[in-house]
Amino acid sequence: MTTYDLVVIGSGPAGEKGAAQAAYLGKSVCVVDKGPAGGAWVNTGTIPSKTLRESALYLAGGRQRGLHGHFSTTANIRDLMALERRLVTRWREKIEKSFRNHGITRMIGRARFLDPHRLDVDGEVVESNAFLICTGSRPRVLPGIEPDGDSVHDSDTILRLTTIPQTMVVLGGGVIGCEYASIFQALGVQVTLLNSRDRLLGFLEPEVSERLEGILCAGGMVIRHETRFSGVERSSRGVTVFTDDGTLVPADLCFSALGRVPNTDDLGLELAGVDVDQG
Incomplete structure (x- = not known):
C-alpha cells in the first residue's frame, strides 16, 4: 500500500x-x-x-x-x-x-x-x-431511450458517427441539445428539437432564448416546446419518437440530451x- x-x-x-x-x-x-x-x-x-x-x-x-x-x-x-x-x-x-x-x-x-x-x-x-x-458526470439515460450507437445517440456515442443523417430529432432544449442541434443543422441536417420546457436554455434571459430560437428556426429547424415524449421505436428506417399528445416524429437518428448524472x-x-x- x-x-x-x-x-x-x-x-x-x-x-x-x-x-x-x-x-x-x-x-x-x-x-x-x-x-x-x-x-x-x-x-x-x-x-x-x-x-x-x-x-x-x-x-x-x-x-x-x-x-x-x-x-x-x-x-x-x-x-x-x-x-x-x-x-x-x-x-x-x-x-x-x-x-x-x-x-x-x-x-x-x-x-x-x-x-x-x-x-x-x-x-x-x-x-x-x-x-x-x-x-x-455522464449522460442521463431514460428507459426506452437507451443509446445504441446506431439510431439513438447521446453526447458520448455521437462522436462515433460515421455518416451524417438526413433528418434528426433532438430530445432536450438545454445546452447540449441546442449545441448539437445547431451543429447538425449547420451540416445540412433537417433537425426537429423537442423541448419539455416552455423555452430553450431556461437559465438565460427570455429575450436571449427567443433570439436563439429565432436564429435556429430561420435556418429551418423545427422546435416544439412543452412536448413530452413517451418512447422511441427503432426500425431499419431509423426512429420514431412518440409524444404525449399522440404525435409521431420520425427521423433517421435520435439524439438524447436529457441532462447528466454524477x-x-x-x-x-x-x-x-x-x-x-x-x-
Whole structure:
C-alpha cells in the first residue's frame, strides 16, 4: 500500500488543476482515472463538441457561398471525426505531460473507497488523509431511450458517427441539445428539437432564448416546446419518437440530451463517511 498526501479521483479540468497545484506546493499526489486523461471535457465534451462545431460552421459557410463538392458534408464526415480524434489525442498527451512534469503518479483503474483513508484501485490500495473527488458526470439515460450507437445517440456515442443523417430529432432544449442541434443543422441536417420546457436554455434571459430560437428556426429547424415524449421505436428506417399528445416524429437518428448524472454511484462514498443527497 502506497501513501500520498493527496489522491485525486478523476483527471478532468478540476482533477488536473487540483493535482498540479498540490504538487507545485510540494505534496505527493496520485491521480486515479478509469479512462484516458482529460475526463469528459477532453474525451466526450467540450473539446470534441467545439471541434465539430467549428468544422460545421466552416462547412456551412462554404455552402452559403455556393461552394459545393469539397464542402459536401457526406464526403467530409470522416475527416471531421478524424480531426476531432487528433485534437483529443493531443489534449490527452498535454495533460499526461503535465502530470509527469509535476511528478504526479498516475493510476488507471476503477476507484472505490474502503474507508475514509484508503482507496481500492482495481485491487491495489492507496492511502491518504486527503481525497479530491472530481469524477464528473455522464449522460442521463431514460428507459426506452437507451443509446445504441446506431439510431439513438447521446453526447458520448455521437462522436462515433460515421455518416451524417438526413433528418434528426433532438430530445432536450438545454445546452447540449441546442449545441448539437445547431451543429447538425449547420451540416445540412433537417433537425426537429423537442423541448419539455416552455423555452430553450431556461437559465438565460427570455429575450436571449427567443433570439436563439429565432436564429435556429430561420435556418429551418423545427422546435416544439412543452412536448413530452413517451418512447422511441427503432426500425431499419431509423426512429420514431412518440409524444404525449399522440404525435409521431420520425427521423433517421435520435439524439438524447436529457441532462447528466454524477459519476459517484460506484465510489463507495458511504464507506468514506460522505453523505450524498439526491438533489
